Amino acid sequence: MIVFGVAGGSTSVKASVASNFINRLKKPVEKVSKQNHLYPSVMMAQAILESDFGRSTLSTEANNYFGIKGAYNGQSVTMSTGEYTEKGKHYMTAAQFKKYPSIEASIRDNAYLLRHGTLTDPNYYSQTWTTNAASASDAAMALATTYATDMDYGNKLNAMIVKYNLDKLDANNGDTTINGAGNINEQIEQSLKKELGTTSSQPAKTAQSDQPQVRSKITSVPERIIPRSVFESRRQQPSADNDYTLQLNLSLEKIIKSNAAAKKH
Incomplete structure (x- = not known):
C-alpha cells in the first residue's frame, strides 16, 4: 500500500x-515495538x-x-496510490488514508494494526511478531x-534494514523475545541456566568436566569415615573407593572387627 510518489522514490538518499x-523516529519506534513485541x-x-x-x-x-488506509478519529485524506493485481x-487508484495528529x-x-489484525482475523499479521518470527527478515x-500487494515488499524492507544497519535497533530494543526467535523453550532454557549458574549451551556434564567438582548443597552427604576394607577379609581386594581410605591404627581395627564378629553370634 505504497502511496503514489513513494514507490518510485529516489534511489539515492543523502546520508543526512x-x-x-532514523534518529527522529528511533526512540518512539523502539518504545512502541518493545511494548508490542x-x-x-x-x-x-x-516507515522509510x-x-x-x-x-x-x-x-x-x-x-x-x-x-x-481508513480514518483516524474521523480524520482522513484521499490520495492516489499504486497497487498490484x-x-x-x-495500477493506480484513489484511496482514503488515515490522518494522524502526530508521528507517534x-x-x-x-503497531496496533500488526498486533490486532483485521476484523475477521486478529492474527492476520501474527507472523511479524517476535514471538513467531525467528528474525526480522x-x-x-x-x-x-x-x-x-507488492510481492517484492519484503525484499525491499530487508534491503532497507541491511543498507541502513537497522538491525542495531533490534539489538538495543531490550525485548527478551528478540534474538531468541520467540522460542519459549529457548527462553526457559536460558532462565534455567541463569538459575543454575551456567551459560554454556553444552550439556551440563560436558560443562562441568573443565571445572572443579563441586557438590550440590542439596545432594551432599557425609563421606564414610571408616573405610569398607576394615570390615572385609584380608583376602579380599580393596574396592575402588578405598583409594582415599584413612590409615587406622591396628588396635582400632581389631576392636571394630571383634565387635562385628560379636554381632554375627
Whole structure:
C-alpha cells in the first residue's frame, strides 16, 4: 500500500536525510515495538519505504508514515496510490488514508494494526511478531503477503534494514523475545541456566568436566569415615573407593572387627 510518489522514490538518499529521519523516529519506534513485541528494524524500514524518509505528501500532510488506509478519529485524506493485481500488474487508484495528529500516533497505530489484525482475523499479521518470527527478515517477508500487494515488499524492507544497519535497533530494543526467535523453550532454557549458574549451551556434564567438582548443597552427604576394607577379609581386594581410605591404627581395627564378629553370634 505504497502511496503514489513513494514507490518510485529516489534511489539515492543523502546520508543526512536518512540519518536525520532514523534518529527522529528511533526512540518512539523502539518504545512502541518493545511494548508490542515487534521488530524495530522492520517498523523503521516500513516507515522509510512508505514515507520516503518523511518526504511523501501523505507523511507531511497527514503524519501517515505507514500508508495505512481508513480514518483516524474521523480524520482522513484521499490520495492516489499504486497497487498490484494478483498477477503482479501495477495500477493506480484513489484511496482514503488515515490522518494522524502526530508521528507517534502513526507509529502506535501501525503497531496496533500488526498486533490486532483485521476484523475477521486478529492474527492476520501474527507472523511479524517476535514471538513467531525467528528474525526480522522473516517478519519483513511475512508483510509481503499481508501488508502490501507488492510481492517484492519484503525484499525491499530487508534491503532497507541491511543498507541502513537497522538491525542495531533490534539489538538495543531490550525485548527478551528478540534474538531468541520467540522460542519459549529457548527462553526457559536460558532462565534455567541463569538459575543454575551456567551459560554454556553444552550439556551440563560436558560443562562441568573443565571445572572443579563441586557438590550440590542439596545432594551432599557425609563421606564414610571408616573405610569398607576394615570390615572385609584380608583376602579380599580393596574396592575402588578405598583409594582415599584413612590409615587406622591396628588396635582400632581389631576392636571394630571383634565387635562385628560379636554381632554375627
